[in-house]
Amino acid sequence: MLALKIENLGKRYMLHHQMNRRLYDALGSLMQRLGRRIKHPFAERSVPQGTEEFWALRDLSFNVEQGERVAIVGHNGAGKSTLLKVLSRITDPTEGRISIKGRVSSLLEVGTGFHPDLTGRENIFLNAAILGMKTWEIRKNFDAIVDFAGVEKFLDTPVKRFSSGMYVRLAFAIAAHLNSEILIIDEVLAVGDGEFQKKCMGKMDEISHKEGRTILFVSHNMGAVLQLCNRMICIEKGRKVFETEDVVGGVQRYMSMSMNDTRDSVWHNPGEKYESEYFKPLRFGLYSKDGELNTASVRRNDELYVEIEGIVKNPNKALSVGYSLFDQAGTRLYWTYQSDQIGSADELPVLDGHVVLRSRIPLEILNLGMKRIELCVQTYRDNWIVAPGREAPVVSFTIEGPASNSPYYVLQRSGTMAINAGWSIKEE
Numbered sequence: 001m002l003a004l005k006i007e008n009l010g011k012r013y014m015l016h017h018q019m020n021r022r023l024y025d026a027l028g029s030l031m032q033r034l035g036r037r038i039k040h041p042f043a044e045r046s047v048p049q050g051t052e053e054f055w056a057l058r059d060l061s062f063n064v065e066q067g068e069r070v071a072i073v074g075h076n077g078a079g080k081s082t083l084l085k086v087l088s089r090i091t092d093p094t095e096g097r098i099s100i101k102g103r104v105s106s107l108l109e110v111g112t113g114f115h116p117d118l119t120g121r122e123n124i125f126l127n128a129a130i131l132g133m134k135t136w137e138i139r140k141n142f143d144a145i146v147d148f149a150g151v152e153k154f155l156d157t158p159v160k161r162f163s164s165g166m167y168v169r170l171a172f173a174i175a176a177h178l179n180s181e182i183l184i185i186d187e188v189l190a191v192g193d194g195e196f197q198k199k200c201m202g203k204m205d206e207i208s209h210k211e212g213r214t215i216l217f218v219s220h221n222m223g224a225v226l227q228l229c230n231r232m233i234c235i236e237k238g239r240k241v242f243e244t245e246d247v248v249g250g251v252q253r254y255m256s257m258s259m260n261d262t263r264d265s266v267w268h269n270p271g272e273k274y275e276s277e278y279f280k281p282l283r284f285g286l287y288s289k290d291g292e293l294n295t296a297s298v299r300r301n302d303e304l305y306v307e308i309e310g311i312v313k314n315p316n317k318a319l320s321v322g323y324s325l326f327d328q329a330g331t332r333l334y335w336t337y338q339s340d341q342i343g344s345a346d347e348l349p350v351l352d353g354h355v356v357l358r359s360r361i362p363l364e365i366l367n368l369g370m371k372r373i374e375l376c377v378q379t380y381r382d383n384w385i386v387a388p389g390r391e392a393p394v395v396s397f398t399i400e401g402p403a404s405n406s407p408y409y410v411l412q413r414s415g416t417m418a419i420n421a422g423w424s425i426k427e428e
Helices: 021-033 080-087 120-130 135-149 164-177 187-191 194-209 222-228 247-261
Strands: 002-018 049-065 069-073 095-100 104-107 182-185 214-218 231-236 239-244 266-268 279-288 304-312 319-326 332-337 353-361 369-379 384-386 394-400
Touching (some): 002 080, 049 080, 049 214, 069 194, 069 222, 069 247, 120 164, 164 194, 182 194, 194 222, 214 222, 231 247, 266 394, 279 319, 279 369, 279 394, 319 353, 332 369
Parallel strands (some): 069 214, 069 231, 182 214
Antiparallel strands (some): 231 239, 279 304, 304 353, 319 332, 319 369, 369 384, 369 394
């Protein structure tokens, strides 16, 4: 039985471009009063203006059967989040047709459907009502929601004092216990800690198999996709690239695309992106020991460094700047911040002003193949500035062989790590 049918779906946005003539008129008048002249940009030509069409989705068609667990994958800007917003009826499509059988519950962004001044208890009733639960349903599931979220201690605290992780735990608990037929989950789960992510994966697997609920899951974590999903749809630039029930093969194909398309060694902030009251990232890249930008593959005995440059506008001991490193299957290998090697909280240096942070990547323990690195910035256990999985800046590199000096260990072995453990023969 079909739970979802999408036919020739398209979503168009109109991007308006216009220079502000009044600004230049005012600037010209000011300069004249000061006895100076300024060349008016509109003196010899008309005001440059225009409208550009941008199709976030175009000619997208696919079906989803009831009880399927479908992964929606694609690079940042591919149209994944737009698709989920259209399916969740947050925004209307420009063209095409959508047929949905059953209620839909969505978890798309941290804090969506919550009122910051209401308590956790009050927001459970508010958010669940928005998602379509009746009052008796909410009361029936209230204890299970609170227990799953693990926020009983803070239940009567305004959620504006919640961390982003607490937001996500509570929001997922509500969505998972809503008796909807279709559950839509965006990459927002990446904000939660590892233990809670495993708990969420187990809950989604349970409600899919035991309750027959349909799940649409957007994630950059291919390990999570392999664990949960039985089908994959890949989209790029708003169009479907491929769909397959062979999730393992689909992951390999998608990661192959990623290796070809994301060879960037450095990211520069194009403007005011990710700016917050505490920190603004300026540059994020991969460099050699001598500070040269790394643009080639590396070997395990090379030295490779991550550099993060930024402006600290509000010095705070809780500011954590770092990165996550993933293998080519999307499995996070480790996560590190600038504060990791400090002996105690009292010794933690407070970042201030213009800073350049540098961290060595332990190539000697990593397996061969492509690696992806995401920038992560937050105030400790509080709010994300650059959140993992939420269109964070990404750089990548490839480790080439041989894996070691041993004639029997020259190719890539299975596993996420590659350790030369050190062996000896014990003499009797």
